Amino acid sequence: MTSTTDLNMVNAYIPGRANVAPATAALIERRDALLGPAYRLMYEHPLHIVRGEGAWLIDPEGHRYLDIYNNVASLGHCHPAVTEAICRQVKTLATNTRYLHDTILELAERLLSTVPETELAHLMLTCTGSEANDVAYRIAQVRTGGTGVIVTETAYHGFTDAVSKFSPSLGVTVDLGAHVRLVPAPRLYHADGADISERFTRDVEAAIADLKRHGIKPAALIVDSVFTSDGILPEPTGLLRGAVDAIKRAGGLFIADEVQPGFGRTGEHMWGFQRHGVVPDIVTMGKPMGNGQPVAGLLATADALAEFGKNSRYFNTFAGNAVSCAAALAVLDTIEQEGLVQHAATVGKILRDGISELANRHEAIGDVRGVGMFVGVELVADRASRVPDRELTTRVVNRMRDNGVLLSACAMGHNVLKIRPPLVLTAEQAGIVIETLDEALSAVRSEKRG
Amino acid sequence: MTSTTDLNMVNAYIPGRANVAPATAALIERRDALLGPAYRLMYEHPLHIVRGEGAWLIDPEGHRYLDIYNNVASLGHCHPAVTEAICRQVKTLATNTRYLHDTILELAERLLSTVPETELAHLMLTCTGSEANDVAYRIAQVRTGGTGVIVTETAYHGFTDAVSKFSPSLGVTVDLGAHVRLVPAPRLYHADGADISERFTRDVEAAIADLKRHGIKPAALIVDSVFTSDGILPEPTGLLRGAVDAIKRAGGLFIADEVQPGFGRTGEHMWGFQRHGVVPDIVTMGKPMGNGQPVAGLLATADALAEFGKNSRYFNTFAGNAVSCAAALAVLDTIEQEGLVQHAATVGKILRDGISELANRHEAIGDVRGVGMFVGVELVADRASRVPDRELTTRVVNRMRDNGVLLSACAMGHNVLKIRPPLVLTAEQAGIVIETLDEALSAVRSEKRG
Structure with a gap:
């Protein structure tokens, strides 16, 4: 069931749209019964998280996800x-x-x-x-x-x-x-x-x-x-x-x-x-x-x-x-x-510069902007018209999630990757973000062609 | 300065009405400067609290106050x-x-x-x-x-x-x-x-x-x-x-x-x-x-x-x-x-019964009511007219605070002692409440006569 409301929310889990693992499906069902209809989840395949550590969130199987979205645990989870x-x-x-x-x-x-x-x-x-x-x-x-x-x-x-x-x-x-x-x-x-x-x-x-x-x-x-x-x-x-x-x-x-x-x-x-x-x-x-x-x-x-x-x-x-x-x-x-304001400036720039370079190879990247540990990457159908590409953005977000990097999207067109890593993100972790985004943009493009 | 607002609030600290200790006065001044005019304190002599333990709140000098007012720490402070x-x-x-x-x-x-x-x-x-x-x-x-x-x-x-x-x-x-x-x-x-x-x-x-x-x-x-x-x-x-x-x-x-x-x-x-x-x-x-x-x-x-x-x-x-x-x-x-629902019933009754007995000696007690760990004691100018005695109530509350028992008042007439002890209050502690209330009612009555 896809309601208007689900479409109002960026990156919402939409029941029935994708097959989720049986254990996850059971947990979602239990949750729906207990918490009722007003709660939403993120991602096509919602995440079950049991532990947090620095920039990482960890699921029950021990899979680690680089969390570059939650600006609450700004010093890293469980500092x-x-x-x-x-x-x-x-x-x-x-x-x-x-x-x-x-x-x-x-x-x-x-x-x-x-x-x-x-x-x-x-x-x-x-x-x-x-x-x-x-x-x-x-x-x-x-x-x-x-x-x-x-x-x-x-x-x-x-x-x-x-x-x-x-x-x-x-x-x-x-x-x-x-x-x-x-x-x-x-x-x-x-x-x-x-x-x-x-x-x-x-x-x-x-x-x-x-x-x-x-x-x-x-x-x-x-x-x-x-x-x-x-x-x-x-x-x-x-x-x-x-x-x-x-x-x-x-x-x-x-x-x-x-x-x-x-x-x-x-x-x-x-x-x-x-x-x-x-x-x-x-x-x-x-x-x-x-x-x-x-x-x-x-x-x-x-x-x-x-x-x-x-x-x-x-x-x-x-x-x-x-x-x-x-x-x-x-x-x-x-x-x-920990000098985190300066650190946010330094690593944030590495992140933006790296993503800006990706724009040379990925036409979908219309704009890369930000300041400090804020990065917005606007994805468009083509650069001349600057028409938002919501669907592509959603697929990139979900592809990255599947490859262990957690972000989401924002803006009226739901087409801006919203990157808000913890202030403690390292240069190495910024590298992971850039690589994973690179792979996701390539994969999603070939899916589109295929 | 006594504004309408201070009078709207039951048991508010009213600046300038009573002499407070110099250390407390300095802390209040610092607080007013930092937190601004919307915050209020309780009691004629506001309390500086540094530690909580079971039903007790403790000030910097180690004085212990029996807290029968805060229904947040319902299991006792720092359970x-x-x-x-x-x-x-x-x-x-x-x-x-x-x-x-x-x-x-x-x-x-x-x-x-x-x-x-x-x-x-x-x-x-x-x-x-x-x-x-x-x-x-x-x-x-x-x-x-x-x-x-x-x-x-x-x-x-x-x-x-x-x-x-x-x-x-x-x-x-x-x-x-x-x-x-x-x-x-x-x-x-x-x-x-x-x-x-x-x-x-x-x-x-x-x-x-x-x-x-x-x-x-x-x-x-x-x-x-x-x-x-x-x-x-x-x-x-x-x-x-x-x-x-x-x-x-x-x-x-x-x-x-x-x-x-x-x-x-x-x-x-x-x-x-x-x-x-x-x-x-x-x-x-x-x-x-x-x-x-x-x-x-x-x-x-x-x-x-x-x-x-x-x-x-x-x-x-x-x-x-x-x-x-x-x-x-x-x-x-x-x-x-800890069987606290039953405990609340048992000790709550001890508290209400003890206070009801005080009514035999204290004309000001118009009504004692409650259920479990809720007790309301309505103080009146005389029993026939049931006219609220707000001033007496305020004096009882402050007298009890000075003698180490923390409560406050409620109701439209600001004349009902509001007693909401932690659910873990013991029978012995209930005894302290009753004795302290007894003393306060006597003291306040003789002040009034004097």
């Missing part, structure tokens, strides 16, 4: 610095923020010291990135008196009731809010030489005007500063400046969703927005923050928080517990001690 | 079964639900086996109770095509944008949604002999009619089956039946918010709704589920989930990771192995 911090703290205390505790304050000091932008004065903690964006939206509504939200056309910001209404990548079967406006993502590859920074500014201005015309006061422009689900669009730097000015002029807040670009992944800065020379009113963060421990949060300016803080006391039972804070502190320590 | 499960799993794997993994399926089987109500067929996992209620509300909207929500007058269901709109206990400075209706809590003590089950049914029916009169289709009745923040109102059992029938007749869902009553706290069943002989469409759970590890979720009927599952794929990056599932499994094992 000892984090697991030891968790084990130490979990035996001591894990209680809530209605008592005083030092660990949360240390974490706040450390995180605030990563933003030279001193306007960002306060840290609030949540358990998930969705909660961080949800609370950021509540704060924006209180601060601005508005409800209007502007996001990019294939954005994903989370699954809560409020946030899913401005997460168009969930697909056409999840309604956007009447107070939500989409703007085209700044796709340099498809811009035909136009100034996409100027175009993005104009589009945001038009969205603001349209909200106002409908009597909706703008509350926020929310942007992932690397436009991950829009297709990984890091260039040009500075692109956000005009749009941020526009939303601020209109009385709205600028919220930088750093759930994906944050914690050094760009190889240039700790946070993606810093590449654009803008100062957000709120910075949300999540996924890699605890290297797997559920911890997320936001930084906000005193101005953004003042009214909200007076009227809406904030309490999140598990958020800010000492175990999650200890895990997040260990992540910050490790990024610093 | 070894849970911390060992976490430490074992965190070194092995903690990845997401887009791969197959056994632990989440074991957890689903175990949780589903706690509900003889076979209609409840599926488990979905979140990280927090707020997320569970938020997703439950999304499911209810898709299932019913409605948005209307009915909750009790002092309910708390969470902090997300959607859920805070139906959490009136956040105070008058957080707006309720236009699609939200409040019904009076079933306060037996104030009912003057009326049939409160019938009254509650009538109130819910009136709320449904009012929603419809405003063109709002009812989506759900959401109720904490012990009415914890409304003042701990466990009696009479069966009370919910008429209201549940009414919402189902109106096409809405019944959502049992078991974040507080769940996991055996009532000493009678695993879940609070089971005391009322009703079958929810959705059961949400959280706080004690991982004994401190951020894990929460919901059980739902196949009927409630069918449409949502088709249209709205569900993914929550951290929810369902193997570490959280392992913690939740260890909690279920421990409840069973």
